[in-house]
Amino acid sequence: MALKSFVEVHPDSHFPIQNLPYGVFKPGPGSPPRPGVAIGDYVVDLSEIASAGLFDGPILKNSSDCFHEPNLNKFLALGRPAWKEARSTLQKLLSSAEPALRDNANLREKSLVPLNKVELLLPIAIGDYTDFFSSMYHAKNCGTIFRGPENPIPPNWFHLPIAYHGRASSIVISGTDIIRPRGQGHPSSNSLPYFGPSLKLDYELEMAAIVGPGNELGRPVDVNEAADHIFGLVLMNDWSARDIQAWEYVPLGPFLGKSFGTTISPWIVTLEALEPFSCDAPVQDPRPLLYLAEKKSQNYDISLEVQIKPAGAKDSSVVTRSNFKHLYWTLTQQLAHHTINGCNLRPGDLLGTGTISGPEPESYGCLLELTWNGQKPLSLNGTGRKFLEDGDEVTITGYCKGNGYNVGFGACSGKIVPSLP
Amino acid sequence: MALKSFVEVHPDSHFPIQNLPYGVFKPGPGSPPRPGVAIGDYVVDLSEIASAGLFDGPILKNSSDCFHEPNLNKFLALGRPAWKEARSTLQKLLSSAEPALRDNANLREKSLVPLNKVELLLPIAIGDYTDFFSSMYHAKNCGTIFRGPENPIPPNWFHLPIAYHGRASSIVISGTDIIRPRGQGHPSSNSLPYFGPSLKLDYELEMAAIVGPGNELGRPVDVNEAADHIFGLVLMNDWSARDIQAWEYVPLGPFLGKSFGTTISPWIVTLEALEPFSCDAPVQDPRPLLYLAEKKSQNYDISLEVQIKPAGAKDSSVVTRSNFKHLYWTLTQQLAHHTINGCNLRPGDLLGTGTISGPEPESYGCLLELTWNGQKPLSLNGTGRKFLEDGDEVTITGYCKGNGYNVGFGACSGKIVPSLP
Numbered sequence A, B: 001m002a003l004k005s006f007v008e009v010h011p012d013s014h015f016p017i018q019n020l021p022y023g024v025f026k027p028g029p030g031s032p033p034r035p036g037v038a039i040g041d042y043v044v045d046l047s048e049i050a051s052a053g054l055f056d057g058p059i060l061k062n063s064s065d066c067f068h069e070p071n072l073n074k075f076l077a078l079g080r081p082a083w084k085e086a087r088s089t090l091q092k093l094l095s096s097a098e099p100a101l102r103d104n105a106n107l108r109e110k111s112l113v114p115l116n117k118v119e120l121l122l123p124i125a126i127g128d129y130t131d132f133f134s135s136m137y138h139a140k141n142c143g144t145i146f147r148g149p150e151n152p153i154p155p156n157w158f159h160l161p162i163a164y165h166g167r168a169s170s171i172v173i174s175g176t177d178i179i180r181p182r183g184q185g186h187p188s189s190n191s192l193p194y195f196g197p198s199l200k201l202d203y204e205l206e207m208a209a210i211v212g213p214g215n216e217l218g219r220p221v222d223v224n225e226a227a228d229h230i231f232g233l234v235l236m237n238d239w240s241a242r243d244i245q246a247w248e249y250v251p252l253g254p255f256l257g258k259s260f261g262t263t264i265s266p267w268i269v270t271l272e273a274l275e276p277f278s279c280d281a282p283v284q285d286p287r288p289l290l291y292l293a294e295k296k297s298q299n300y301d302i303s304l305e306v307q308i309k310p311a312g313a314k315d316s317s318v319v320t321r322s323n324f325k326h327l328y329w330t331l332t333q334q335l336a337h338h339t340i341n342g343c344n345l346r347p348g349d350l351l352g353t354g355t356i357s358g359p360e361p362e363s364y365g366c367l368l369e370l371t372w373n374g375q376k377p378l379s380l381n382g383t384g385r386k387f388l389e390d391g392d393e394v395t396i397t398g399y400c401k402g403n404g405y406n407v408g409f410g411a412c413s414g415k416i417v418p419s420l421p
């Protein structure tokens, strides 16, 4: 019999009892932030569940203070056994057959807060943010656009999951406006660079892994144990200013073309909840070096969609339909590679996948690819788009289709507002 | 009359009363970390000075709790007026004419701790670490080595202070061993990449600015106000694995070739203490865009030296003699550029200058340049060196020569220990 909650959940909800994603919220304007899990149209206040002594499993009964923190980092540091215990405690507590919460009106009142009444915050304190480049289709398209059709993919790409360090301070939660960045552009090699608002503002459809327990500096994580260091996934929009990026990135990589803002979705969907949707990762040819060769190489079947809603428009237009399963390098290979030199990860670190483009043109994960660097404008219900314009609201959604339920990520959205004068 | 302290300070000390650099220390193994300033062979425990009510100026009398923190971030956030007040309070308290501390045996005992008895820690919690590339000589040498003698400096270099995001988690304090990183190398384009310990391990002589008050996301800092966002400077060794870096860095920049460890010196020398040693920065041609054009473009005259001591050797060999004043882009231009797209800085952020090479071959700031990528080995008292070997201890020192005193940075050192098997 399918697991069912006493909390009513619409069949198309992203947050059934099979999901239970973690976030951090304020129940009201004056209240301190605390962890919660989403179910249907509610968030379960984990600080109340902890205060009521309901985390009574062997691990959490002595460490449920992690649910009185303003972020999830302490819970993440506890590792997979604690996460599994929390999940089974919460699934039991929320199930239709269990009276402890269902029949306790006072506790229900305190701990089940309507989602439309809460403020959602960044669920984690992010020490370091890394962005990978793991879609072969994206690498190929970008290489063709920037360096031409001969050997568009650099020779190292098939041997290692390329990545760069991103800016942690400017990661914001879904719903935060993005101010159009200003910077230097240099449209042709004969001209002088100019300064002004970016003329090639783009989104990047990504997901990101949230690191659980870290590793000690100098001690790499084995690729076959890497999954135990990943708590879950969020949606991510790695906003990119293509004109700034193109001029600045040689030889040290992207910097101001990215660091003005990166948006993540508020709910972390755990690897446990995603497990039923795992699928084989693409076969890798050439075979990776031993430290990247994993016993089981898995992706997840997560349908992803990007919509743009121009200022004043009634409707959004879907511009990208892609899937997490298109990624060439797996999350576990990314994490193992990241630590192979001894680099230490810490709980709450964010590992972006890179833009998730698929093989078909409609699956390209950014406007750079979709409009081929502005050469082929898109039509948004009749309005042309080369790059993002002021007032455009970009929304990423993602979900896994289960048997009679969805395991979803909610939305990751942000609106472009004009540059400073 | 020159300022003089009742604490005895040798004439060649880096830490006279004119300096008073800030750090964080533990007086004993069990004690909690607290802020201090160095003077002669002592560290002044600022938590004791605060507890004694001696920070009695208008700003700090109500906010001296920043000296009961395990790092300096709260003090840094207070800004320049508070820093100036702390400096004048401490200079007065430590001066030979002032009895308050000099004649209070009990307080002296508690607050003046011999440097050789304390453990020095990272003085700041580093949210984000950025590394610039601001020495023209270094850019030219690296470009020539990696891309050939025609146009070795990329065209963007003279228009903007190029930088990349570095890894914050692996920044360690002077004295921490550095484990030789393992990773992928790819010595020739006809061969397959291999995996193993880095064969081209290098140091990079750098300094780094510590950010004081940050800026709000979306609000750039004006270049003429940027100095108020910089608390002070430390020495930095940006350890680099050249073989890993060369194979991975196209197109997204350095990653695992850097992220295995970065060492900083424990004492932050304030811009106030450095002010007497300011000097004109190099004339910039072409003239920078308006947002980088500052009224006064200043560097500091800081003599820098790098020594290598091989395992078992009796003596160190000086391998680099350079100076901070060789930098083309100033600290204030770096900071203004970093925020021009709206990127937010936070107190405690670290901005590395990039390798500080000068024009003369003996001033090159890394082995890549000194040995021309291993083609011209150095002699360390008769022992040849292309790149760092296990057991090599690298020590960076730096100081400004005043009239009868030095304002110094102490040392930034680390020893290479063998890779994991």
Ligand SMILES: [Ca+2]
Binding pocket: A131, A204, A206, A238, A352, A354, A355
């Ligand atoms: Ca990206």
Ligand SMILES: [Ca+2]
Binding pocket: B131, B204, B206, B238, B352, B354, B355
């Ligand atoms: Ca460097």
Ligand SMILES: [Mg+2]
Binding pocket: A237, A238, A239, A240, A258, A259, A260, A261, A262, A263
């Ligand atoms: Mg971004």
Ligand SMILES: [Mg+2]
Binding pocket: B237, B238, B239, B240, B258, B259, B260, B261, B262, B263
């Ligand atoms: Mg480094």
Ligand code: NI
Binding pocket: A127, A128, A129, A165, A166, A167, A168, B127, B128, B129, B165, B166, B167, B168
């Ligand atoms: Ni970072």
